[in-house]
Amino acid sequence: MKLKDLINEYYDQLSKSQKKVATYIIDNPRNIAMSTAQEIGKTIGVSETTVIRFCYSLHLSGYGELQKVIREQLLFQESSFTTYQKSKLELEQAPHFFTKVMERDRIAIGETMKQIKEEDYEKAIEQLSQAETIYILGLRSSYTAANWLSYTLGLVKGNVRLLRPETEDVIQTLSQMNDKSVVIAISFHRYLKETIQIAELAHRQQAFIIGITDSMLAPIHTFSDLLFPIYSPNKSTLDATASLFSFMNAIIAGLSVKEKDSFEKRRETYQSIPSDFLFVEGVD
Template structure:
């Protein structure tokens, strides 16, 4: 099993100090590869014993095996974009290329399903349903997903706002948040400091923070009330896109069922408006 998957599997059973070691190992593999357990402990602010116990918690024989595994699996990884392309080149010679790619996406969704905690999902739906205002945040590579979620969630409940850092005073937006607010923050590798900082400030305002990211160890986990890890075979939003949108669709579906009466009333109002000037009917087939 890969080290990253091993850490994720055992993460919930680790002590608070060991979780700090786990995060450091995945974020700073070069330091782990060249430093002793004592030095790593000093960098993190934990004891050498804690670092070694972390290794045992993963089923490793000790720190030497952790270093060896880190060098092999983390230190020499290619960039996520290169990995993405390589995984597709492997399918190039297979028949029905598009079918192979889409089947990979299906497997990614299946892996994401295994990672989602149903209790957390139900809690998130409840929070999204009863919130006075829902804010959606996703920057750079996560912006398209945030925009889609803002639009779709806005169809099934009122007062959903997409945070646009380039066009609004974020501090003013944050100052309007309170314990009746929910922030959905989408944060994928490479993790933007701005997203994490906004999530932190939102919690300071007593807002409920739902994080959607690619790892239980992602930096935003420290500032979220509930976190949903989206599976990706590499650190890239490209391969995570299908499962990300599938999960966001599950959030929208959950709220639409929870707020059935409001959704139906909104649909009736929408359909009663004269919108002929907006749409053109397609030509009928002869």
């Protein structure tokens, strides 16, 4: 199992000090590979014993094994696109290529279901239901998902805005946020600094931040009130797409049930507006 997945698996069982060690390891793998447990503990502000106990919590034999795993797994990571292509080349010679690709998506959705806590999901739906304004943030490879979520969420509930830093004054938008605002920030490897910075500023405005990412230790976790990890076998946004959209669909479904009366009114208003000129009927 990859170290990041191992940390995710045992993260909730770690002490507060051990979680600091976990975060530092993900952010600074080279330092771990080149430093002693005592040096790392001093840098983080914890004891050497805490660093070693962290290793035991992951069922590693000790700090030496942690260094070995880091050298093998973290220091030589390839780009997410390269990893994505390699995983598909493994299936190239197999029959029924497309079914095997889709089967991997099905497995990833199943793994995502295991990682997400029911109480966190219900709290997210409650926060979205009570929010006066909902902001959706996702840049570059996460933009398509953010755009879809913004559009679809807007059909269920009013006052949903897609944050577009390239075309709007983000500072002006942030100044309008308060404790009745909810920001859904979508952030996948490689994590964009701009997404993290906007989430930080929104957090300072007392907005409720819902992070959707690929790891409990992703940078967005620092400013998230709720964090939802989407399983991806290769740290590739492309491989996370099926799981990501499935989870976002669950958010839409949950909110449409929670807001069923207002949703019905919005649907009736939507359908009352003449729109025949916009559509072409298909063949039955």
